Amino acid sequence: MxxxxxxxxxxxxxxxxxxxxxxxxxxxxxxxxxxxxxxxxxxxxxxxxxxxxxxxxxxxxxxxxxxxxxxxxxxxxxxxxxxxxxxxxxxxxxxxxxxxxxxxxxxxxFRAPVVDKITEALPNTLLLTGTAFVLYTALGIFLGTRSAWRRGGLGDRVNTGLALTLYSIPSFWLGLLLIIVLSVGIGPLPGLFPTGGMESGGEEGFAYVLDVAHHLVLPVVTLVAVEYGQTLLVTRSALLDEMGSDYLTTARAKGLRDDLVRRRHAVPNALLPTVTLIFINLGRTVAGVILVETVFSWPGLGGLFYQALSVxxxxxxxxxxxxxxxxxxxxxxxxxxxxxxxxxxxxx
Structure with a gap:
């Protein structure tokens, strides 16, 4: 040069x-x-x-x-x-x-503007899907990280097997099963929850909040049981990919506790695919709640869609x-x- x-x-x-x-x-x-x-x-x-x-x-x-x-x-x-x-x-x-x-x-x-009917039912759907979304996301991430960090153990096998089983069950079938067992009752087991609807009527104030929460239990449990498995499996897989990284070996060599290595280093990097899944699930849950709302007669967008299809x-x-x-x-x-x-x- x-x-x-x-x-x-x-x-x-x-x-x-x-x-x-x-x-x-x-x-x-x-x-x-x-x-x-x-x-x-x-x-x-x-x-x-x-x-x-x-x-x-x-x-x-x-x-x-x-x-x-x-x-x-x-x-x-x-x-x-x-x-x-x-x-x-x-x-x-x-x-x-x-x-x-x-x-x-x-x-x-209904002889009413479609936008008005959607606006009227939307808060009910957001209450149901929002509650379920927070619960199954938190549960999936927590159990996914625990399963990956203890890969091959009894807890990992139980969590993974249960997640795969529930994720493969149709939501409407699980909802009907919960109604039979926990609403109608079987044998000496009495019905503990309402069979459907959002409220019993005639309640005000804090009693109304408790009444809505009582009606909310079974549809939320149905959505959480069906949806948490996907978050668990994705989080577990992403964390397993990170566990062999050199920076985790370096962190352990510096004397950091195993729990600290997981929380501060491994989990934040492993959550990148999970963040994408969280956004996708949020939109998919709103669209996929039709069957659950129909089974539990929940007055949201899903139930309204079923009514509209029948005409x-x-x-x-x-x-x-x-x-x-x-x-x-x-x-x-x-x-x-x-x-x-x-x-x-x-x-x-």
Whole structure:
């Protein structure tokens, strides 16, 4: 290398962007790509929700009349009221135009705006899914770390086997089983919990809170039992991958207690895949609570969706389907956005 080339090489090295600069410039592009992908997914869900539920057999107008004798003129008036007499392409354009402004139409059976019905039922679903989500996430992480750190022991085998068994059980079947055993009662075992609903009625103040909590027990237990296993297995697998790392050997060589090595070093790094799973589960739980709410007659979005399907109440079904899909898409997008903050290599 000549003497003249050396200053130029030094100058190039000084002006070249460092790794931190490259990471800062890469994240906005990564962010824009993920947000754009989520927007395209939402538009695809909007289109799919319109055509998918029109494949359901049955006439919504005839279902709404409840089998009563109705003249052809009255049926035609109903179809005109709800826009069902318009060509399909016109119904589709009207639906998309209104949905983009947050208007999903009027429910056939409730004669109320779909957004109002969703807003009314949403807090009940959030109470159920939020309680279950906190419990099964905490339980899965705790048992997953304990199982991995004591790999091969009796506790690990019991926890893993039980998690796999419960995770494979359909939620509606487990819910029905809990109702039979703990609500109806078997033999000398009396029923301890309500068979369904959210409240008994007539309670106020703290007594009302206790009544709702009493009704909440069985559906929450059902969701926790079915869902905690996935978090446990992912946390256990991630921690097992970390346990052979050199930095843990160095920490032990410095004289740190085994419990301290696990809590301060191994678990934080092993939680990266679990964080992604937590976001995904949060969106999936909101969308997947339909069966549990239906079994326990819980007045949330899942029960409302089942009612809408039985008509079929097309505007309400379409609106709820969009909300369920949007929850999954939103949580997946948030997971994608948070992960590079925990591991910057993802955005490169």
């Amino acid at each position: 000549t003497a003249d080339a050396t200053p130029a090489l030094v100058e190039d090295r000084q002006t070249a962007p460092g790794p931190r600069v490259r990471e800062r410039s890469a994240y906005p592009r990564y962010l824009a790509g993920k947000v754009a992908g989520a927007a395209v997914s939402l538009l695809a869900v909007l289109v799919t929700s319109f055509f998918l539920f029109r494949l359901i057999p049955g006439d919504p107008v005839k279902t709404m009349t409840g089998g009563r004798q109705v003249s052809a003129e009255q049926l035609a008036a109903y179809r005109e009221e709800f826009g069902l007499d318009l060509p399909l392409w016109r119904q589709f354009t009207d639906y998309c135009g209104k949905a983009l402004t947050g208007d999903f139409g009027t429910s056939y059976q 079929p109440d097309l505007p309400l079904v379409q609106g709820l389907f969009f909300v369920f899909a949007a929850a999954v898409i939103l949580m997946n997008t948030l997971a994608d956005l948070v992960y590079p903050l925990l591991d910057p290599r993802v955005a490169r």
